[in-house]
Each structure stands twice: as C-alpha cells, then as structure tokens.
Amino acid sequence: MKKKSLVALSSLSLLIGSVITTLPTYAALPTAVSGQTMPSLAPMLEKVSPGVVSIDVEGSHVSKQRIPEGFRFFFGPDFPSEQVQERPFRGLGSGVIIDAKEGYIITNHHVIDGAKKITVKLNDGRVLNAELIGSDQFSDVALLKVDNVDGLTEVKLADSDTIRVGDFAIAIGNPFGLGQTVTSGIISALGRSGLNVENLENFIQTDAAINSGNSGGALLNLNGELLGINTAILGPNGGNIGIGFAIPSNMAKNLVEQIIEYGQVRRGRLGVHGQELTSELAEDFGYETNHGAFVSKVDENSAADKAGVKAGDIIVSVNGKNIRSFGELRAKIGSLGAGKKVELGLVRNGKEKTVIAVLNDVGQTAKAETLHKGLQGAELENFSKDGQQGVLVKEVSKDSSAAVNGLKQGDLIVGIGRKVISNLGDLRKELDGKNRPLPLNIIRGSYSMYLMVQ
Structure with a gap:
C-alpha cells in the first residue's frame, strides 16, 4: 500500500526514528571504480569549511514619522514634530574568516545593519562575540573581528578577475538557520549589475543553490579559494531558482583593506x-x-x-x-x-x-546613531580643508538626541577629550561600545568648545 506524503520535516525525522532499525545494512559505496578514485569535494571541504561561520545578530531598526502640521493641534505645541521608534529584530547570516591571526571575518552589510549584538558560531560549535570594524552600504560589505581566539581557519582569496563562465563553484553558508550547508554549481555569468541602481554591483552569477541565510557566505573554486561573497538571489518567493549573486573577491579585498586602515570605505x-x-x-x-x-x-x-x-x-x-x-x-x-x-x-x-x-x-557620510546614542539624528561626513581635518556635522534632525546635546549643523568634531579625531574612522573607533557621556571637542565658527554627549 502506498504511504501518505509527509507534510513536515519533523514528521520525516519521526518516521526515520521509527523504522531505522528495520532497514538492511548496505555495503559502503566503493572509493574506486576500475582502479580510478571516485571524485569527491570532501577533502577540500574538510580543510575549508571551518573558515565559514554562522552569524546571529540582534538589534533594532530606527524609523521616523513626521506629524502632519494639520494634526499638530490635537497634540499640543510642545509635542515633537517627529516621532522616533525602535523596533527590535533578530537575524541570521553567514561569514568568511579571511585572517585567522587578526580574527577578521567578512560578511554583508545587510546582515549586520542595525545590529547591537553580533555573535559568530564556528564550525566546531564555539560561539564568539564579534566587533563590527566597519561596513559599506553601497557595496554591501562588512568586516567583523573576534579577539584572542585560537584555532581559526582562514580562507585564501582567489583572483576573481581570472574567473571564467563555466568554472565550477561551491557555495557554503547557513541557509534558513539550518547550519553549515554546501551546494555546488558553475559560474553562470560575470559582471552582473542592475539589481539596485544605487549600489555598486559587479556580481558573479552562479547556479549553486543560495538561499536566505547564505548572505555573507563563501563562493569557492575547486581549490577551496574564495571567489566571492554570496550576497543576493533572484527568486519570486525568496527561494533558490538557480540564480545567485556574489561579490567578487578582488572587490571585497579592496574594500576590506580600506575598512581596516580607515574604519570605513574611502571611495x-x-x-x-x-x-x-x-x-x-x-x-x-x-x-x-x-x-x-x-x-x-x-x-x-x-x-x-x-x-x-x-x-x-x-x-x-x-x-x-x-x-x-x-x-x-x-x-x-x-x-x-x-x-x-x-x-x-x-x-x-x-x-x-x-x-x-x-x-x-568621494567624501563619506555616516548616520551617527550607529556610533553613539547621544549622536542620534546627526549626519556626519569627513572634512579636510586648508590643513584642518575632522568630522563635519552635515545635518541635525529637530528634537533628536544630537540636537538636545547641543550639536548644530556646521559643527566640526576634532576630538574626544584629548584624543584627536581626523575622520569618521577615528570617531568610530573612539565611540565604539562607549555609551557613557563623552566630551566632544568641536569647532563652531572661530570658537573651540566641548559638548558633553550622553
């Protein structure tokens, strides 16, 4: 009699548990046929897989809603014109260890965007707290760091400019939070763009299965070298249809080098x-x-x-x-x-x-709420002119934390306490993880002053 179809993975596991003891024992598959070794990716994957990690993030997305002037009457004159809301979220993704000595892990910007806590799970089961070194929204690249960790495995970068359509490709990541998963395919196309016209796109296209949670994972060649960072898929319902996209390793390498040196991308x-x-x-x-x-x-x-x-x-x-x-x-x-x-x-x-x-x-800008809660509502950019360097306050939202702390459009941030600030990278490093009040040294017009940001 034909058995009914199973409707859930949990049912399948129960079925396997109930019948496993009645199945006959089969001989192992041969390792060679007619004297020829059977091809397998297993030896390469055993060496490289520990270099691909799962990433768990927790944070909040900030949304702003302006009250229409016609409705201000109902709320009173002292009611803020703009409402700021924070919505908590949790997310999953993947990452690739590119420097075992320094603990550097590359992933996608959209994986860690808005995250306040980032944890990394290694292939051996260890769970580590990770620090965000810097990220770039327009190329969708982010760099994380884990400190004082022994036994990390790094993945060697390939020269992505030598890739050809038809080369074999292996994808490793954490789809749907299942844990490390390996899929294979070929390079389907090169130089793909147009998915988001505002972003910098030069994608490798592959038919290796990529799904939600694979973002930030590795696309490898048969030598176990990193061809690209898996980033996006084209699918009607968010599932794999054989069209996946990865950021080329050469492009990612250039961006990571800038983040390490400056704390951001100097485009x-x-x-x-x-x-x-x-x-x-x-x-x-x-x-x-x-x-x-x-x-x-x-x-x-x-x-x-x-x-x-x-x-x-x-x-x-x-x-x-x-x-x-x-x-x-x-x-x-x-x-x-x-x-x-x-x-x-x-x-x-x-x-x-x-x-x-x-x-x-190009000149970089940053939303200051990602740096310190007291700067929320300020937009910052690098400034360098006539020998003067610092971080320029480009805009301050009305009734924001930055405005309450006294920050104004046109202020030039040149220090925190006695620490000199020359650019956004310096500011990010000094503010990272510090939620206590900080003395911000600014130049306003021809005057130098300190503001306590809290």
Whole structure:
C-alpha cells in the first residue's frame, strides 16, 4: 500500500526514528571504480569549511514619522514634530574568516545593519562575540573581528578577475538557520549589475543553490579559494531558482583593506558619466564589439579630466583587466580607494589608448546613531580643508538626541577629550561600545568648545 506524503520535516525525522532499525545494512559505496578514485569535494571541504561561520545578530531598526502640521493641534505645541521608534529584530547570516591571526571575518552589510549584538558560531560549535570594524552600504560589505581566539581557519582569496563562465563553484553558508550547508554549481555569468541602481554591483552569477541565510557566505573554486561573497538571489518567493549573486573577491579585498586602515570605505571617484555600450554606439565610434563603458561626459577638474579622458571615449579596461559594462566600471572604481592610481584602457576614434588617473575622494557620510546614542539624528561626513581635518556635522534632525546635546549643523568634531579625531574612522573607533557621556571637542565658527554627549 502506498504511504501518505509527509507534510513536515519533523514528521520525516519521526518516521526515520521509527523504522531505522528495520532497514538492511548496505555495503559502503566503493572509493574506486576500475582502479580510478571516485571524485569527491570532501577533502577540500574538510580543510575549508571551518573558515565559514554562522552569524546571529540582534538589534533594532530606527524609523521616523513626521506629524502632519494639520494634526499638530490635537497634540499640543510642545509635542515633537517627529516621532522616533525602535523596533527590535533578530537575524541570521553567514561569514568568511579571511585572517585567522587578526580574527577578521567578512560578511554583508545587510546582515549586520542595525545590529547591537553580533555573535559568530564556528564550525566546531564555539560561539564568539564579534566587533563590527566597519561596513559599506553601497557595496554591501562588512568586516567583523573576534579577539584572542585560537584555532581559526582562514580562507585564501582567489583572483576573481581570472574567473571564467563555466568554472565550477561551491557555495557554503547557513541557509534558513539550518547550519553549515554546501551546494555546488558553475559560474553562470560575470559582471552582473542592475539589481539596485544605487549600489555598486559587479556580481558573479552562479547556479549553486543560495538561499536566505547564505548572505555573507563563501563562493569557492575547486581549490577551496574564495571567489566571492554570496550576497543576493533572484527568486519570486525568496527561494533558490538557480540564480545567485556574489561579490567578487578582488572587490571585497579592496574594500576590506580600506575598512581596516580607515574604519570605513574611502571611495575613489573618477568623474565620468555614461551608459552601457550598445552595438549602435560601438559602430558609431569605431569599436568592433559592445563590451566596454561609453563616456558621455567628463567632470571638470576630475581625475578623469586630469588624465585626459574625453566625452566619446569608450573605456574597455581597468588596470589591464577588460570590463564589460559601465556598471562594472562604476563598481571597480567605487571599490578602489581615494588616491589610488588607475590605468584605463580607452578606444578613441577607433584607436586604443592608455591613460593613468589618480582617483579623487568621494567624501563619506555616516548616520551617527550607529556610533553613539547621544549622536542620534546627526549626519556626519569627513572634512579636510586648508590643513584642518575632522568630522563635519552635515545635518541635525529637530528634537533628536544630537540636537538636545547641543550639536548644530556646521559643527566640526576634532576630538574626544584629548584624543584627536581626523575622520569618521577615528570617531568610530573612539565611540565604539562607549555609551557613557563623552566630551566632544568641536569647532563652531572661530570658537573651540566641548559638548558633553550622553
């Protein structure tokens, strides 16, 4: 008689428990056939899997709601015009240990966004508290650190610029909180962009199964080297349909190096505007294929302008590596740090040309509520002019904690106590984990003063 279908995994486990003793004992599968060793990923995974961790986060999302002026009458003149609400949340994700000695773990920004507590579970069962070193929303990369931990396994980074469509790929992560899971597939496409036009995207596409909870996990080659950080999927209901995306390891490496040095990403700017290169544009400008980035405008005095890039140029390579689209150009430049020299391969009037550009600093901003509760409602950015450095208060929301503490738009934060603050990275390091009142040294106009932030 045909058995009824099982409707839940819990039922399946019970069924296995009830019939396991009646099953016959089968011989183990052969390790070799006709003298040839059976292929297996197990030896590689045994070495690399300890380098992929599960991440558990707890925190709160801050939402703001402004009271319409027409309703202020009902609440009275002293009622705040803006209501701030915090909603607690818990989340799961994955991460990859990239430096065992220093305890550095890379993951996605969206995994830890808003987190107040981050814990990491190793493959051997140990659970550790992790510190957020820095993150970048636009590239969706974050760096964590665990201190004084022995026996960590790091995953070696591959050169993601050498990947080819059709190469085998292995994904490791923590889908749906089940625990470490391995799936396999191939590289389906390269240079994917357009999932979110505001972000920097140069994704590796793979059909290795990636699901919710895999974010921040590893995409590996057959040598166990890190090709990319699994980040997103394309699926109607949030499930795997064979279209997953990973941030290339080279891009992640550039961003992590900046976070380690500065506490944030110091994004470089080239200063070009353009679009994807169509076959029609390629023909009009004497180029034989439609791979590259068409430049429609160059900003005056920008890095591109000083390097000699002109409107109508087609950028076909960055640092000797071919690019496929304007989106890929944007992502590669955006992941390189300010001040970096970049070699650009161009096609102009049908002829190839190479120029060197030195990237400008985009200028970074930060929502201060992620730094200290007393700064909630302030928007900050790096400032450097005429030898003066610090953190500029770009905006302060009315009735916010920052406003109550006396912070005003245009204030320049230059220190905490006797500690000099030169940039957001310095400020983040000094404020990290400190919820006590702190003496903030600011310059307002021509005056220097201290504000107690609490």
